[in-house]
Amino acid sequence: MKESPKKFRSPPKKYQPKGLSILYEDRDILVVDKACGLLTVSTDRVKENTAYYRLTAYVRKGNKKSRKRIFIVHRLDRDTSGVLVFAKSETAKRFLQEEWGGF
Secondary structure, three states, X not given: OOXXXXXXXXXXXXXXXXXXXXXXXXXXXXXXEEOOOOEOOOOOOOOOOEHHHHHHHHXXXXXXXXXXXXEEOOOOOOOOOEEEEEEOOHHHHHHHHHHOOOO
16 A cells, blocks of 8 residues: 655744745645735845745745745745745755746
8 A cells, every 4th residue: 555645734824924825735735815015035234124035934934944945936026925836855946946937
């Protein structure tokens, strides 16, 4: 009898990132609704108030030493709200970017 894979479990609610609503998550991707005013990635001036920073903390479940990370598939401007897709591995990122016409 084949052993079934472990069921995906998202981190506890206390790690839910502010300014982002998680729409879908599995072992490979994380899809969120980004609020207007939140950067997707850091700039020279803003390092922590970004979707990338908050979602990295989310997947690490509060463990700053964790090696878990997310990969940016695409971006939205700060003043734009909408759906963002992040990958949980380099392989998933490459696949998604290639399927969407290569970023």
